[in-house]
Amino acid sequence: MTRCRLCGSAALASVVDLGATPPCESFLAADQLDEPEPAYPLHLRVCTDCWLAQIPPLIKPEETFTEYAYFSSYSTSWVEHARTFVADAVQRLALGPGDKGAFVVEVASNDGYLLSHMVDRGIRCLGIEPSVNVGAAARDAGVPTLTEFLSPDTGSAVRAEHGPADLVVANNVYAHIPDVVGFTQGLRALVADDGWVSIEVQHLLTLIEENQYDTIYHEHFQYYTVASAARALASGGLALVDVELLPTHGGSIRLWARPAEAAGEPSRRVADVLAREKAAGLQELSGYTExxxxxxxxxxxxxxxxxxxxxxxxxxxxxxxxxxxxxxxxxxxxxxxxxxxxxxxxxxxxxxxxxxxxxxxxxxxxxxxxxxxxxxxxxxxxxxxxxxxxxxxxxxxxxxxxxxxxxxxxxxxxxxxxx
CATH class of the missing domain: 3.40.50.720 (NAD(P)-binding Rossmann-like Domain)
Structure with missing residues (x-):
């Protein structure tokens, strides 16, 4: 890796080198045990200009997510987390049911674990899921699902066919894409000019503080603070307006963003978390050295x-x-x-x-x-x-x-x- 994938800087500093490992979801069948198994370096670095933590994009998402071994619905607590989120989002954003009601899109919708709750409420929705097998499971469960990776072109095509989304949800995917700028532009293409984007992603602050190094793997190309996430959102025309701290995945952030022209001033919670990150030294190398x-x-x-x-x-x-x-x-x-x-x-x-x-x-x-x-x-x-x-x-x-x-x-x- 020679350049930061967000700002293009060459000022990348080592955080931790975990050696070389195979892709973490490439589970082996019995007849593959005598075959060669590729391994790739797993070395986390941080950009000292924009402070985005990242690993080299050695594996293309298509290699991991076309056929995927993870099904969200097998975690009882995660399904409940999704149900609670849907209930809160419907109330917060006044999302109504029916053909003339709200339209909700989830990116990386997996097996429909979240959008099924929208379907139950009669809210028009669409999942965008690149993995063929889990997307098929979602459709079997009655959740409309498009098998695609999100790009600006995909976002524009969905908007042209279905209309702009009142809410775009992107849970546990913002770390999984090497083209963070193009993906963010895809989110902006999907969302209505006065709509909302909700993103959940692991918080680098807790990853560092709680030794959660095992969440570093090749599927996760970058690791966000609120500060670096705000910069990433801005690269695609979105502005951060609110943040919630969540216990999921050992400590996550829920980012609420809107198109920049409709965003307004960020909430006090954004300022509070930014202050915590600064106090932890995550805007300087001292926060990473130990x-x-x-x-x-x-x-x-x-x-x-x-x-x-x-x-x-x-x-x-x-x-x-x-x-x-x-x-x-x-x-x-x-x-x-x-x-x-x-x-x-x-x-x-x-x-x-x-x-x-x-x-x-x-x-x-x-x-x-x-x-x-x-x-x-x-x-x-x-x-x-x-x-x-x-x-x-x-x-x-x-x-x-x-x-x-x-x-x-x-x-x-x-x-x-x-x-």
């Missing part, structure tokens, strides 16, 4: 735990096969000798193997069958949801292990969790 050392400690602590458990004859298995888990497994060099398998609720992943580390992925019922001493929870961002789901491990004295922000071993209370 991150690499803290990442190294997470790796050492987790490996020490797994090695000592193995030497004691104790069993450790995984729960979940998220993208972040594959960054962690590859960075730590964890293979089946230390983690014989992980489980996942998504049937698409059953019988496959994690990229790079080749850990088998099994159905969740395997945990109850084997009664391991420890369950390493890879989607740590769903800690509350999964602690409840996995409460059944209490029956044989099993414990949960969370690797981030620091190693935490939890004795779960007896409850109604199920595999």
């Amino acid at each position: 991150f690499s050392a803290r990442v190294a400690k997470v790796r050492r602590d987790l490996l020490k735990f797994l090695i000592e458990a193995a030497e004691r004859g104790e069993t450790v298995v995984g729960y979940g096969a998220p993208g972040k888990g594959n960054t962690l497994l590859n960075h730590c060099g964890i293979r089946p000798d230390l983690l014989p398998y992980t489980v996942d609720r998504n049937p698409y992943k059953h019988g496959r193997f994690t990229p790079g580390t080749r850990v088998p992925i099994l159905p969740p019922e395997q945990i109850a069958a084997d009664k391991p001493d420890y369950v390493l929870v890879l989607p740590w961002n769903l800690r509350a949801e999964l602690t409840e789901q996995l409460s059944f491990v209490h029956a044989w004295g099993g414990r949960l292990v969370f690797p981030v922000p620091e190693l935490s071993i939890v004795e779960v209370a007896s409850g109604k969790g199920t595999a």
Whole structure:
């Protein structure tokens, strides 16, 4: 990487180098285990001119998202998060139902997990989802979905056919596109001149503060503060007017933006978060210099735990096969000798193997069958949801292990969790 993808500056400074890993969602079938597996550098840098944190665009989105392994609806808490967002947005923006009511577009709409709530309310909507398989699942669920990547041309075509959108939603996608300027121009093409854009993306502030380095992977091309996000929005003719701090994904920001000509002054919340980011040193290199050392400690602590458990004859298995888990497994060099398998609720992943580390992925019922001493929870961002789901491990004295922000071993209370 020689130039910042947002401002074009050559002033890029290293934040953390995680070596080379395969793409985090390239799960392997059994017949691929003897084939070569490409790995790509995973090196986070920050532009010291506009302060956008970014990795090199070594993998094209088409290579990841044409056939995709992640289905949002398999996370109960995420579906509930979407339902709450829809209810709040309908009230906040007075979105009405019917052909003459509001029109809502979601970009990267996945399997319809969010727009299904719009459909239930009778609000006209359209999903734009590049992944063929998950887009088909959305259509099967009754959510109108266009299989495309968003570009200025796509945005203009949708607007010409369906009219301008009163609300454009882009949750957990603004980090996934290397052409941040073109994507933002696509958002502007979709939204009405007096409409709204809502974007949810992980907050770089919490990523740094909470050691969330496993959320760095090749699908995520950039990592935003509110300050850098405002600059990115402005590149496409949008202005930031409000921000909410969310607990999702370990700490996210919900950005509310409007076309610049209709935006008005930003809210007090924007100023407050900008002040927090400045106080954390994220507008200067001092805020980034210690991150690499803290990442190294997470790796050492987790490996020490797994090695000592193995030497004691104790069993450790995984729960979940998220993208972040594959960054962690590859960075730590964890293979089946230390983690014989992980489980996942998504049937698409059953019988496959994690990229790079080749850990088998099994159905969740395997945990109850084997009664391991420890369950390493890879989607740590769903800690509350999964602690409840996995409460059944209490029956044989099993414990949960969370690797981030620091190693935490939890004795779960007896409850109604199920595999």
